[in-house]
Amino acid sequence: MKAAVFYGPHDVRVEEVPTPDEIGSDEVLLRVDRSAICGTDLHPYEGHMDLEEGVILGHEFLGTVVETGDAVGQVSAGDVATCACAVSCGACYFCRRGEPGRCAGIRMFGMGMALGDLGGAQSEYVVVPYADRNLRKLPADATDSQLDSLLLAGDIITTGYEAVKKAFRPGDVVAVVGAGPVGLCAVMSAVVLGASAVVAVDTVPERLKTAESLGAVAVTPKEAEDAIADLTEWRGADVVVDAAGSPQGLTAIAGYVRMGGTVSIPSVYLQDSLDLPWGNFWLKGVNFTMGVTHFNNSMDEVIALIRSGRLDPGQIISHRMPLSQADEAYRLFAAREATKVILDPRS
């Protein structure tokens, strides 16, 4: 089969690789129908994260079930299904406790040995482990446009959605720092969850424009504190989603969040040590929540909202390209010339 293979920073090649031909009894072989490039793919692509040469990339996808292991009961051959990008086992201490993002056996597609050595989905076929827990069968009548959105249900839209929801009460004012793909997904989610106002903070004019079209008050970092104060009788935002992952942004959030508010951090921090205005956070009595999304907790809600037309994350897709052009697709995405690229493995 064809697959996008990682060879090093800025070096992704579409090659012929062996089609997976063995599945375990709780696994599923999926023919990939559409696959996306995610911001996380840029970590190795831009050289910020080590990854072995030869890894098949891709973890945001949906496809058609080809074959199921004999312990699989939720999907059958021919079903169209979307999949959590990070699969959880459903049985360990963490999964049993409702924290699948902390699963002891968590594995991520296309991220190499460190994340469980799973083949990626920027390819024609992919094997899904713990399939009953991590696949979601989609209705046969899903429209093409819904499938674009449902493809994102295993990753960015659910990431943005959960980041808002876990600290949220309807009527709240939500600030989203960073209006990239996850930030825009957080904006949409805050609207559908019943925010009374959403403030998007970014420096890039096009991103701010998109955020505005999704219902946000869109501002630059310089304007952010005043804009939030105006909307909250000077209290600050009830929830601040950090979708930027920048230390300066995190420090600035101390000025955005209200007393007792929550800072929700879906973006990644890997620094051994970070200087934070901790005294300020303590005096405000702030809560922090961070780390890998609990995809298996929130995917069903997101899928139901997409199916009912309430959420439409597919609208952020800017480019569609055949898998064979994956190298060009990566280049465009890394250059921020594309908001979201879909790869079609069948062309």
Added chain:
Amino acid sequence: MKAAVFYGPHDVRVEEVPTPDEIGSDEVLLRVDRSAICGTDLHPYEGHMDLEEGVILGHEFLGTVVETGDAVGQVSAGDVATCACAVSCGACYFCRRGEPGRCAGIRMFGMGMALGDLGGAQSEYVVVPYADRNLRKLPADATDSQLDSLLLAGDIITTGYEAVKKAFRPGDVVAVVGAGPVGLCAVMSAVVLGASAVVAVDTVPERLKTAESLGAVAVTPKEAEDAIADLTEWRGADVVVDAAGSPQGLTAIAGYVRMGGTVSIPSVYLQDSLDLPWGNFWLKGVNFTMGVTHFNNSMDEVIALIRSGRLDPGQIISHRMPLSQADEAYRLFAAREATKVILDPRS
């Protein structure tokens, strides 16, 4: 001042009564700006509930602060404010526990001795006890149309909203039995809270039409079970709001609710004894929640959602009349010729 006074079933008279001239230190004297007739007012009007002759009616209202007791800190003279229809003390066991609808000192405007002997608000002035807890100051720039909605924030919209919210997860399918004023408020609330579908069940075509315009799938009781099954892959509704208060309706709900779903009952049941399909409810593992709304828990969310344009319960107002025509207003409302009547005490 003028006030609508209860003299017995079908006998409401607008009369000159003494203006309240003494307020306690935690009380506020409010000039009533707009007042509504509520379904609850029909209980005594139609003879289903005893009420003393001479009681000033009305508990759904907003107005302008005239005078404040010296322990009042949240509002000042001149402020426009809306008010919980059932005031809670904020200090008893129940209030401290977050259950103001169970307040040991709960009092309701215009409902006679049994509910705390408070003058009603279908009048020019009303005294609000526990004012800091039960009034909500409204922004000076609230529009006329927002004020219509905010007037309802102390009663029916918050009743419908909380009935949905307390058992709800975004993406859920909600069934609302009874599409009268509270039922329609539940429909609106389910939409803003992120339901994937709302089914409204009623027999009156106009009500169904209104429910549909608010986003519901509107069906008759005969059609309800199938319609709900269709929307839920035969599971049943996650939440069923009983806004009808009829024993047959409650029995039918056993067929609407999914295994493990919740039946939320804002409508009133006063029967000493009622026959229920309890075995069926047990096998389904259903939850029930019922009783007086916790207005002070949910009003702030509702007000924020109205202010941001997300909720617009004022749209169900069908009639506006001067207070002096209260008798005619009651007649229209009791005859179901009006969905919601606003009385203007200043004309």
Added chain:
Amino acid sequence: MKAAVFYGPHDVRVEEVPTPDEIGSDEVLLRVDRSAICGTDLHPYEGHMDLEEGVILGHEFLGTVVETGDAVGQVSAGDVATCACAVSCGACYFCRRGEPGRCAGIRMFGMGMALGDLGGAQSEYVVVPYADRNLRKLPADATDSQLDSLLLAGDIITTGYEAVKKAFRPGDVVAVVGAGPVGLCAVMSAVVLGASAVVAVDTVPERLKTAESLGAVAVTPKEAEDAIADLTEWRGADVVVDAAGSPQGLTAIAGYVRMGGTVSIPSVYLQDSLDLPWGNFWLKGVNFTMGVTHFNNSMDEVIALIRSGRLDPGQIISHRMPLSQADEAYRLFAAREATKVILDPRS
């Protein structure tokens, strides 16, 4: 192997039956080390529930893993494990939503076709489906006395525990109606969860004595309402656990529960129709929660509390008998001459 086989009311025979020799890839073959007779077993034994002739009885047990299907990852041969009495799939809508007791594929050991046609555990061997979700590996150093308690973790102690916990706040006053095995487990659980007082209501003096020894104020139904009022400044109990399953008991609960309190019903109601004081419940604003326990949600907490010595449900075991005397064991238990009987399949 030997097994206790149901032949009809009051007719349980220990017979030689085929040892299960085939397991699915997500299943485990367990050698039963100890097995209990549960109140639920009495439903068919006393003729209140239909059950096919030839069913192997028993659903409360622990044992040693003999063989595992190849998709099983949480236990290995030789491990000692306890098991949920009603197994849930971990993957359906209900399981994904955190409601395993409503699992679309729920199956119960030893309860015949209607509950999934699973062999029972009053036998030498049993096959456990969905093994990774429903078995809990026990530490190798568990004492004999802990194993008695852990044996109950898949059924009655978790039933009593969850019935209290789901509606409970530390410091609450809990009333438990019915001081049989589940009621006593609810009493113990309320104590360990931090109740400020527990009232046990029953008519049988020995049961009341046991309840008292576990920390309850033990009273007869006649004394109950006053005793609860005394402990709660006349408010009523915050939580009432109905562990009796009698219609009169449920009606009496209207007098035990406080305004806004919760009635939690682990006991079984199968009546098509039941007369309830619904107006009274509505005026009190009571919550009801009922149905099959979510074993997979609560077992881990119960096991941790047993392991740490905080919970000791094994103390209610009154009799130990070889499996070969199962008929006599059933007779004693049905006659209420035994509180809890353990059967040893290896003798």
Added chain:
Amino acid sequence: MKAAVFYGPHDVRVEEVPTPDEIGSDEVLLRVDRSAICGTDLHPYEGHMDLEEGVILGHEFLGTVVETGDAVGQVSAGDVATCACAVSCGACYFCRRGEPGRCAGIRMFGMGMALGDLGGAQSEYVVVPYADRNLRKLPADATDSQLDSLLLAGDIITTGYEAVKKAFRPGDVVAVVGAGPVGLCAVMSAVVLGASAVVAVDTVPERLKTAESLGAVAVTPKEAEDAIADLTEWRGADVVVDAAGSPQGLTAIAGYVRMGGTVSIPSVYLQDSLDLPWGNFWLKGVNFTMGVTHFNNSMDEVIALIRSGRLDPGQIISHRMPLSQADEAYRLFAAREATKVILDPRS
């Protein structure tokens, strides 16, 4: 009246000051029956926090109601009552939302202008604002020993209790860093709330001994990580309470807490900037919760648990002295020669 007056670091003088003789309508004049010195008092005493000369110290106390404002309904003259050390208004945005520790009008006794200019309770009389919200009437039959514990219900025991409870599930393993008064209160609370194990971390042998007597596994910082790993199958603690407030301690906590666990910080951090192992916390997906305790949310539970004998924080009281010896009491407490000192204003 006599009162302990602050004159500067290490300079507390008992003097004759004017007895408060005017109370607002929502206030209460309380005769102080017993008063404690709290760790917070040491902040100004040791020169770490600015405080105006002349401030009457003391915020942990109980007493007898002398006079009530006319809006006060929950207590009457002669009642014995305990009081939140930081009073909240019960009516602002934060209080209405259930976050009294973030109250816009929060005031603390004996802490000077910055915290609301309230006279302290190391004195014969004290005025309590927002009395209905912040006082709790105690039963007339409370024993002398219970009163010792109840005196602490407005401060340290509730601080320790809430720090554990807000992130806790029964059966959890809790680590408490710092076994001073608040840490010991957290240990006791974790036990009563149903922890399966509590690990107390400190360097002072006497403190460790006390922690052990309360049910904790008591270890030094060097032993902590291994001890926690042993108790949790290498996962780490579900909840870590930071009752030490030291930056090194906070960094070490990254090694104590499990993936997805919660770090709860009742101790005070005022540093403008602090270096934290943020990448480590992010990878573990940790939650943080911090800031002033919501006394009015948790006091009732604590009082119920004290009354029922389940919690006994009074056992940490090491010294009782007349108010007239306040200077010596402060000296002992600052020198850590006393764990907890009670001052008697009537001797």
